[in-house]
Amino acid sequence: MDEGRARRRAVSPRLWLAGGWLLLALLAAIFAPLVAPQDPLAQDLMLERLPPFWMNGAEPGYWLGTDSLGRDLLSRLIFGGRIAFIVAFAAAIAACLVGSTLGLIAGYFGGWADRIISRIVDVWMAFPPVLFAILLVAVLGTGLSSVILAIAIIDWTRFCRVIRAETMGQSRMDYVENARTAGYGRIGIMLREVLPNVVPSIVALLSLEMGIAVIVEAILSFVNLSISTDDPTWGGIIAEGRLSIHQAWWVLVFPLVTLILTVLSFSQFGEALKTRFDPVLR
Amino acid sequence: MLLQRFLIRLLTMLITLFGVAVVVFVVIRVAPGDPIAMMLPPGATDADIARLRALYGLDKTIVQQFFIWLSGVARGDFGTSISLRQDVLGLVFNRLPATLELAIVALIMAVALGGTTAIIGARERGTAVEAGIDIASGAALSIPDFLWGLVLILLFGVLVPIFDISGRVSPQLDLPFVTQFYLFESLLRLRLDLTWDLLKHMLMPAVALALPLAAIISQLLKQSLKEVLDLDYVVLARVKGFSETQVILREALKNAALPTLTLVGVQFTFLIGGTVIVERLFSYEGLGNMAIDAVINRDLPLIQGIVLVFALLFVLINLSVDMMYALLNPRLRHG
Numbered sequence: 300m301d302e303g304r305a306r307r308r309a310v311s312p313r314l315w316l317a318g319g320w321l322l323l324a325l326l327a328a329i330f331a332p333l334v335a336p337q338d339p340l341a342q343d344l345m346l347e348r349l350p351p352f353w354m355n356g357a358e359p360g361y362w363l364g365t366d367s368l369g370r371d372l373l374s375r376l377i378f379g380g381r382i383a384f385i386v387a388f389a390a391a392i393a394a395c396l397v398g399s400t401l402g403l404i405a406g407y408f409g410g411w412a413d414r415i416i417s418r419i420v421d422v423w424m425a426f427p428p429v430l431f432a433i434l435l436v437a438v439l440g441t442g443l444s445s446v447i448l449a450i451a452i453i454d455w456t457r458f459c460r461v462i463r464a465e466t467m468g469q470s471r472m473d474y475v476e477n478a479r480t481a482g483y484g485r486i487g488i489m490l491r492e493v494l495p496n497v498v499p500s501i502v503a504l505l506s507l508e509m510g511i512a513v514i515v516e517a518i519l520s521f522v523n524l525s526i527s528t529d530d531p532t533w534g535g536i537i538a539e540g541r542l543s544i545h546q547a548w549w550v551l552v553f554p555l556v557t558l559i560l561t562v563l564s565f566s567q568f569g570e571a572l573k574t575r576f577d578p579v580l581r
Numbered sequence: 582m583l584l585q586r587f588l589i590r591l592l593t594m595l596i597t598l599f600g601v602a603v604v605v606f607v608v609i610r611v612a613p614g615d616p617i618a619m620m621l622p623p624g625a626t627d628a629d630i631a632r633l634r635a636l637y638g639l640d641k642t643i644v645q646q647f648f649i650w651l652s653g654v655a656r657g658d659f660g661t662s663i664s665l666r667q668d669v670l671g672l673v674f675n676r677l678p679a680t681l682e683l684a685i686v687a688l689i690m691a692v693a694l695g696g697t698t699a700i701i702g703a704r705e706r707g708t709a710v711e712a713g714i715d716i717a718s719g720a721a722l723s724i725p726d727f728l729w730g731l732v733l734i735l736l737f738g739v740l741v742p743i744f745d746i747s748g749r750v751s752p753q754l755d756l757p758f759v760t761q762f763y764l765f766e767s768l769l770r771l772r773l774d775l776t777w778d779l780l781k782h783m784l785m786p787a788v789a790l791a792l793p794l795a796a797i798i799s800q801l802l803k804q805s806l807k808e809v810l811d812l813d814y815v816v817l818a819r820v821k822g823f824s825e826t827q828v829i830l831r832e833a834l835k836n837a838a839l840p841t842l843t844l845v846g847v848q849f850t851f852l853i854g855g856t857v858i859v860e861r862l863f864s865y866e867g868l869g870n871m872a873i874d875a876v877i878n879r880d881l882p883l884i885q886g887i888v889l890v891f892a893l894l895f896v897l898i899n900l901s902v903d904m905m906y907a908l909l910n911p912r913l914r915h916g
Binding site for chain 1: 593596597598600601605611626676720724725727728734735738752853854855858869876877879887895
């Protein structure tokens with residue numbers, strides 16, 4: 300009990316940092332046209348590869364420097380955040396809805412439903428996920444909705460596996476049996492009794508999945524398959540940075556730091572939520 | 582008992598592979614882009630397109646195409662790559678060794694790093710050392726291989742350029758190899774100069790792949806070790822006068838390792854999945870890098886072949902882990 304309490308206190312500062320970063324990045328993305336110091340698409344070859352503000356040769360107004368086409372890095376990162384967050388929320392929620400529903404059905408009803416769903420999950424797990432994502436986007440065509448759909452199609456299994464196992468555990472508990480004796484229907488028990496008890500796991504997974512979705516989007520735009528090449532994306536900036544790494548390291552460093560902070564924040568958030576909701580640890 | 586378990590697993594494995602084949606086949610044929618149109622020069626006539634279409638069997642229905650392909654696969658014929666105009670199986674076997682070498686080196690590094698930190702953490706349990714290991718493994722686990730690769734490129738490719746960050750081997754070198762397993766063959770031939778060059782190229786992508794897995798091994802093995810260290814027989818060994826390190830290595834490790842072993846098997850498939858993007862990042866000439874090119878070129882036969890080989894690799898690893906677990910676990914062995 301004491302250990303659990305100490306653990307929760309220890310998590311708090313990290314949770315605040317994670318939440319603070321995500322809120323900052325999210326607000327910057329939402330208000331991108333107001334916050335960004337420059338037009339993220341404006342090219343100026345007179346301003347190519349300007350270093351960040353503390354180095355010699357920096358220009359005022361271009362805080363994090365410019366890329367090889369003279370585009371402002373900070374503004375591109377802020378606008379890239381829009382796509383990252385849209386993909387994170389939409390893809391994670393879609394994967395969650397599909398995966399949790401199937402997991403709940405497989406775990407609660409068992410039998411044939413479980414066998415079929417589990418077999419599909421097995422097939423899905425036999426694909427290398429990154430290759431599967433690239434393949435799907437190539438098929439669906441590049442664009443925001445394709446990226447979201449591809450991530451949801453691949454990652455629903457993550458929810459399905461966990462929720463199935465949790466639901467199985469819950470279904471064996473006394474309260475489910477009691478509800479059945481009390482005359483409740485199977486679907487009613489599943490939705491009203493079992494579902495609320497697996498929600499903490501769903502919420503924690505959702506936060507983790509958002510971080511994963513951000514990475515997958517970055518990977519897809521890194522191989523130039525995400526959305527149109529005009530719009531700035533974090534992965535697209537990284538791809539440019541990888542090419543000009545010996546001339547302008549900052550074009551790789553800043554998007555990389557942004558991505559790492561975002562992914563770490565999402566996973567910290569998920570961990571903290573799990574600890575907070577888990578009655579044993581609480 | 583064991584044989585029955587093996588046969589059931591083999592059957593489910595075949596069903597899974599069939600499922601993968603169906604999914605890939607359907608998915609890539611829904612694709613809007615026309616691979617044939619991409620192959621021909623702009624002046625090609627409709628008759629040219631139709632002829633080539635028939636040549637690759639693309640004029641038949643999707644079900645017909647699937648069974649033609651499947652009967653080919655059964656005979657070991659995976660078709661011809663559209664973009665490279667070579668036998669798919671040959672292309673895949675040419676690249677697979679590079680990916681396997683990378684994955685195996687990464688696995689060895691992950692086990693070594695994860696195992697060492699787990700043992701140190703269990704020995705120093707409750708101290709600042711253990712807390713430090715926990716923080717490091719937490720970070721290693723949360724950051725995916727793609728980002729680790731970029732961090733390593735910056736650190737050891739640009740800041741302190743001691744490793745190569747592109748390719749599999751220096752292009753100016755004369756390679757005497759007869760197999761595609763360059764690293765293993767260079768060791769067998771005692772050409773350590775080549776081994777060093779190969780390792781200089783392989784180390785960064787391998788570390789990027791190894792770090793998340795090392796973190797998982799470290800966390801789980803440390804947890805199991807700490808549980809075992811409180812058991813009577815371990816306490817007895819301690820009373821007998823063994824040092825804590827001896828107790829861990831001689832008594833605790835073999836009983837704590839089983840859950841980790843199972844997990845390593847499953848996680849190894851994730852590591853292999855990660856080679857796709859990590860190979861791309863480091864321009865390493867493996868199967869994953871070829872797969873991305875195949876997707877971009879809409880090379881249907883090649884994509885099918887590569888995905889199926891990856892899937893085969895995954896189910897084989899899962900099968901062998903399952904069997905190893907059954908062999909090592911006394912409860913299942915006698916059950």
